[in-house]
Amino acid sequence: MKDYNTSDIRNIALLGHGSSGKTSLGEAMLFGAGATTRLGRVEEKNTVSDFDDEEQARGFSVNAAVLPMEWQGRKVNVLDTPGYTDFVGEVKSAIGVTDGAVVVICAASGVEVGAELHWSFLDESSKARMVFVNKMDRDNASFDRTLESLRTKFEVTFVPVTLPIGSQASFAGVVDLVSMRAYMGDKGTEADIPAEMRPAAEAARTTMMEYAAEVDDELMMRYLDGEELSNEEIRQALKTGIGRGDLVPVFAGSATKTIGVRQLLDGISSYLPAPQPRMVKQVADDTEVELAPDPNGPLVVQAFKTLADAFVGKLTYFRVYSGTFGSDSRVQNVNKGQEERVGQLFHVRGKDQEPTTAVKAGDIGVVTKLTSTGTNDTLCDRGAAYIVPAVSYPHPLYSVAVFPSSKADLDKLGSSLQRLVEEDPTLVVERNIDTGETILSGMGESHIQIATRRMAQKFGVSVDTALPKIAYLETITKTSSAQGRHKKQTGGRGQFGDVYCRFEPLERGGGFEFASEIFGGSVPRNYVPAVEKGMQEALVSGILAGYPVVDIRCVLYDGSFHPVDSSELAFKLAAQLSFRNALPDAGPVLLEPIYKISVTIPEEFMGDILGDLNTRRAQVQGMEQSRGNGIVTAIVPLAEIQRYATDLRSMTQGRGIYEMEFVRYDIVPAHLIEQIKADAAARAEREKERG
Numbered sequence: 001m002k003d004y005n006t007s008d009i010r011n012i013a014l015l016g017h018g019s020s021g022k023t024s025l026g027e028a029m030l031f032g033a034g035a036t037t038r039l040g041r042v043e044e045k046n047t048v049s050d051f052d053d054e055e056q057a058r059g060f061s062v063n064a065a066v067l068p069m070e071w072q073g074r075k076v077n078v079l080d081t082p083g084y085t086d087f088v089g090e091v092k093s094a095i096g097v098t099d100g101a102v103v104v105i106c107a108a109s110g111v112e113v114g115a116e117l118h119w120s121f122l123d124e125s126s127k128a129r130m131v132f133v134n135k136m137d138r139d140n141a142s143f144d145r146t147l148e149s150l151r152t153k154f155e156v157t158f159v160p161v162t163l164p165i166g167s168q169a170s171f172a173g174v175v176d177l178v179s180m181r182a183y184m185g186d187k188g189t190e191a192d193i194p195a196e197m198r199p200a201a202e203a204a205r206t207t208m209m210e211y212a213a214e215v216d217d218e219l220m221m222r223y224l225d226g227e228e229l230s231n232e233e234i235r236q237a238l239k240t241g242i243g244r245g246d247l248v249p250v251f252a253g254s255a256t257k258t259i260g261v262r263q264l265l266d267g268i269s270s271y272l273p274a275p276q277p278r279m280v281k282q283v284a285d286d287t288e289v290e291l292a293p294d295p296n297g298p299l300v301v302q303a304f305k306t307l308a309d310a311f312v313g314k315l316t317y318f319r320v321y322s323g324t325f326g327s328d329s330r331v332q333n334v335n336k337g338q339e340e341r342v343g344q345l346f347h348v349r350g351k352d353q354e355p356t357t358a359v360k361a362g363d364i365g366v367v368t369k370l371t372s373t374g375t376n377d378t379l380c381d382r383g384a385a386y387i388v389p390a391v392s393y394p395h396p397l398y399s400v401a402v403f404p405s406s407k408a409d410l411d412k413l414g415s416s417l418q419r420l421v422e423e424d425p426t427l428v429v430e431r432n433i434d435t436g437e438t439i440l441s442g443m444g445e446s447h448i449q450i451a452t453r454r455m456a457q458k459f460g461v462s463v464d465t466a467l468p469k470i471a472y473l474e475t476i477t478k479t480s481s482a483q484g485r486h487k488k489q490t491g492g493r494g495q496f497g498d499v500y501c502r503f504e505p506l507e508r509g510g511g512f513e514f515a516s517e518i519f520g521g522s523v524p525r526n527y528v529p530a531v532e533k534g535m536q537e538a539l540v541s542g543i544l545a546g547y548p549v550v551d552i553r554c555v556l557y558d559g560s561f562h563p564v565d566s567s568e569l570a571f572k573l574a575a576q577l578s579f580r581n582a583l584p585d586a587g588p589v590l591l592e593p594i595y596k597i598s599v600t601i602p603e604e605f606m607g608d609i610l611g612d613l614n615t616r617r618a619q620v621q622g623m624e625q626s627r628g629n630g631i632v633t634a635i636v637p638l639a640e641i642q643r644y645a646t647d648l649r650s651m652t653q654g655r656g657i658y659e660m661e662f663v664r665y666d667i668v669p670a671h672l673i674e675q676i677k678a679d680a681a682a683r684a685e686r687e688k689e690r691g
Helices: 022-032 053-058 085-097 113-125 143-153 195-214 217-224 231-244 261-271 407-423 445-459 525-538 568-585 603-615 644-651 670-690
Strands: 009-015 065-071 074-080 100-106 128-134 157-160 162-165 173-176 181-184 189-191 247-252 278-282 287-291 300-309 313-322 324-326 329-333 338-342 345-349 352-356 358-360 364-368 378-380 398-404 428-432 437-442 463-466 473-475 480-488 495-505 512-516 552-560 589-602 619-626 629-637 657-667
Touching: 009 022, 009 085, 009 113, 009 261, 022 065, 022 074, 022 100, 022 128, 022 261, 053 445, 065 261, 065 345, 065 364, 074 261, 085 113, 085 300, 085 445, 100 113, 100 143, 100 261, 113 589, 113 657, 128 143, 128 231, 128 261, 143 157, 143 247, 157 195, 162 195, 173 261, 195 217, 195 231, 231 247, 231 261, 247 261, 278 313, 300 407, 313 324, 313 358, 324 329, 345 358, 398 407, 398 445, 398 644, 407 428, 407 437, 407 445, 437 445, 445 463, 480 568, 495 525, 495 568, 512 525, 525 552, 525 568, 552 568, 589 603, 589 644, 603 619, 603 629, 603 644, 644 657
Parallel strands: 009 074, 009 100, 100 128, 128 247, 157 247, 162 247, 512 552
Antiparallel strands: 065 074, 162 173, 173 181, 181 189, 278 287, 300 313, 300 378, 313 364, 324 358, 329 338, 329 378, 345 352, 345 364, 398 437, 398 463, 428 437, 473 589, 480 495, 495 552, 589 629, 589 657, 619 629
């Protein structure tokens, strides 16, 4: 591939709901641009972008793949992203390093939740975008209905730039409304517009010209005076409007039949922006500056994706925002404060790598075997440090506890999990101090399954997974007092400690408080800290189900001692006896974590979702309709939604999404306590067997 100026590079993300045809479209674009000699198909497992074993086995994308191609004297870097919400981190990364996007919509299904989610990501970053209405050859496909669906869902002006000729089985080509020519069949043979379509095409072109003229006052005056705008003026006006976010062009076609794909490539080349300036932080004075994509500027490179490859080691995908990144060089990792030795740089297409001596500002490439650089890190020349803002990833929704399958796996478990997180920032690994489990969290069950399978394949570490323990807590609801007396006489010196303690409930979140009301020396002052320490140790395991006790105040108000046999140990044990004796009369209760959940689903699923939430002990806080979707907000115990990512997908045919955040701890209903105690005992037995 030849060297391109920064102004002739286009970086775009292919976005859309799962199964809308993004991978097929990427394949058709490569084929149409002459980058490949045959058209790969998802069902035949031979597409350029779905090269991972998991992708081929499952039949959908898991990773964002880079697909560079040449069109009209420009280099187009297409990032094909996964459509399933489990892999939304790949989407966020792709949007972060591109300057525009093509949102793919199925002509039969219309706008689905995944496309809306991706659209919201584009809104967050104010990226230019186009829409490709795909699968016009499918049964039930309708361009007009899909266009209406777009206008219902999104508050923006949609402007058709191509129209389909026929639909479903009769879909035969597209009309380009700028050139007013028809392009027929998979070869895109240029022809006259069919007579029966001429009135619709002329009306659509008039509408397109009106929107184009609105972008520029001078064009508007000429248009109102009845002057015809030239094709080049229309293209330039559309480009300006798209860049400002005033309008979104809509293209029609079929990726699998390669109809309308060349017109889409024309649109990407003509309408979507070249690499744009980027706001970065200047490390020297901690100020934000706008960095132009100048190949002769200071070197600023951001890593946006890392992969572990069995043959070449660690692959780091990067975008150059400024300067020229050269092979066999040294750079500074600004985030880690370490120098990186850079070997050979590559341009990449799917899994294929093409060596290059340098990658210019605005372009995307890959480098192998960087030691400290991870996703979101910035690389610069020494002495000219900038930091590119990190991509913000969504919070995980689905968690499992992971256990090494064998003792041989135990030693490598921690480092392997860390390498997994380096590859995929939407995975989070943490040690739950309350339950003692290692928790792996991600966006859904498939996400976690693929992550653990990768860990076995790439790093040779096998793990077993289970639903995490719920971090229940225990507390009291009323005041209670009890004596704790530890007396033990052996052949030599005995042990004696005697305390009277009062236990009072605190407000939620109050933790533990200790106070002494001892006057007159019934318990010597030097033993009071031992009493407090004994209480703190006792709080680790409550009397209901053995969970930690919180939100409690202990007051030592009386006691006695022996001048010879008393000791710190004796008073510590006495304190624990007082704790055990008092709690049964203090109204002990279990506390469970409560989360706020916000579920977005198509309106037709509202009844099912509300009914399901009611079975999960949820308190529905609100319901609203927004552009054909229902949004349900509820407060629900964590114990009821540990598998909600999977359940919601099942209930809504994969069209529902949700977010959750911790709110508080609340009292567990009494009728559930026995089951929780039984589950805790069974889990303890399994852990004992596991060793």
